[in-house]
Amino acid sequence: MKPAVAAARPPKRCTDCALRVQTCFTQVSATDLTWIETFRSGTRAVPAGQSVFAEQSKISQLFTVYSGWAFRYKTLADGSRQILNFLLAGDLVGLQAEFANKATHGVEALTDVQLCVFPQDGLWSLFQSQPQLGYDITWLSASNEYLVDENLVTVGSRNAEQRVAMLLIDLWRRAERLGLAAPDGSIAFPLTQQHIADALGLSLVHTNKTLRKLERLGLHAIAAGRLRLLAPGALAHMADYYATPMRPVPLL
Amino acid sequence: MKPAVAAARPPKRCTDCALRVQTCFTQVSATDLTWIETFRSGTRAVPAGQSVFAEQSKISQLFTVYSGWAFRYKTLADGSRQILNFLLAGDLVGLQAEFANKATHGVEALTDVQLCVFPQDGLWSLFQSQPQLGYDITWLSASNEYLVDENLVTVGSRNAEQRVAMLLIDLWRRAERLGLAAPDGSIAFPLTQQHIADALGLSLVHTNKTLRKLERLGLHAIAAGRLRLLAPGALAHMADYYATPMRPVPLL
DNA sequence: CGACCCTTTGAGGGCCGTCAAAGGGGGTGG
DNA sequence: CCACCCCCTTTGACGGCCCTCAAAGGGTCG
Secondary structure, eight states, X not given: OOOOOOOOOOOSSGGGOXXXXXXXXXXXXXXXXXXXXXXXXXXXXEOTTOEEEOTTOOOOEEEEEEESOEEEEEEOTTSOEEXXXXXXXXXXXXXXXXXXXXXXXXXXXXXXXXXXXXXXXXXXXXXXXXXXXXXXXXXXXXXXXXXHHHHHHHHHHXXXXXXXXXXXXXXXXXXXXXXXXXXXXXXXXXXXXXXXXXXXXXXXXXXXXXXXXXXXTTSEEEETTEEEESOHHHHHHHHTOOOOOOOOBOOO | OOOOOOOOOOOSSGGGOSSTTSTTBOOOOHHHHHHHHHHOOEEEEEOTTOEEXXXXXXXXXXXXXXXXXXXXEEEOTTSOEEEEEEXXXXXXXXXXXXXXXXXXXXXXXXXXXXXXXXXXXXXXXXXXXXXXXXXXXXXXXXXXXXXXXXXXXXXXXXXXXXXXXXXXXXXXXXHHHTTOOOTTSOEEOOOOHHHHHHHHTOOHHHHHHHHHHHHHTTSEEEETTEEEESOHXXXXXXXXXOOOOOOOBOOO
């Protein structure tokens, strides 16, 4: 029995939100914040490995990740799974379903996950009464597209070494930005090699061999569920990674 | 000298828009329509092969494709180009740049293209005064993400035959929906095999061999710049393609 | 201790990339 | 009107990256 990953529930009051305090999130006005609080229909905890919502399912909710890791995926008829991107604190999911009538992809928890839940049918009234929040949601949607764009380039144009390097850099940066890096520069790394393979369009075996290769080269280390980048510059060079400055991001 | 592809300019008045008449677009109120017209800063024609905007460029405009074909792409250091998705009439581009400060990808015209141009710095006032339009833009953004999601699955999880089949079906469906299919069921097909290769993450040579294979199997025919699907069912089965019902889409 | 999941490694093969070169069609200039 | 050029398409040969199959090793939990 694992020691329950005591991920704290989101507080009852959004004014007490431990996430929004982070400098990586944009400031929001007091009125907008109270509006968010009334808009929020509740919270939800999903244990590691469980589904947040399934592909093709009818969902009527939007979710913001409060803590933990998750991922979006699609499955093909032969059972192969493509991971579209990983979700960390602050990420918004469920918007596509608003426009497609049902979930166009599944979402699964990698670790125990805490979510803030919003009703989809309140979205229109949000746009009407709180244009700033509507604008923020559009921002988040465009950011999501950017993430997938990047992943498409990785899967379409990079070889196995470069793909793995990209994934490691990208996840590390995103986690670090959220203050999830330990003093030693390591971050929790809950992915199995199967997850990495599914995200990068590689086989499990080749993913393993590539990871070992980068590790032998001294570029990174994964141990005890933690990732450390030992040579970020070399990784970035290998992956043809261009660091883009990170701007504060809105949080719903 | 080609006979100029006489793609008509968008009319001066949005009320005369030849595109919005299509049933695939949602109805918009008269007031919203006049607002769109004043929001629009002009139109722009881009000849085939020319850039609409370059990667990394600072742009301060949003574009709606009025007619013609274009594509979004990113380039790596080794010069390889990944096409993210193709753009047809009604598609909106430039939103990502609003949030990243510069273009995160390039856009290039495949055919002569006519664009409606909107100022980016008017976006916030749009959200404030016309919430319905803000909502529509979010819809379009989420739809774009859906497109890229699908392409990521194709490139990450399908073999060459399936990728080509997916591309042909997808482009045909999107064009047909816009009323671009001829009575014989063919659509204009301005892509070179290099474009297909760059979109699918395949080499030019292998793209050619795969196209010829599907053609020899009688699944499709490309001739005189036109594509016809000769066996849509077989193509869909090969590609593991699930037809999703198409809903009316907003148009900015 | 055994079951299960994940990781790791080896062997062999196939899909697809690279290299090379010929063929076709349209535009341009002689 | 023909020659030439350029771009795109097409085909063959060969090699390599990555997939599949197979099996062993380690860690955790019942």
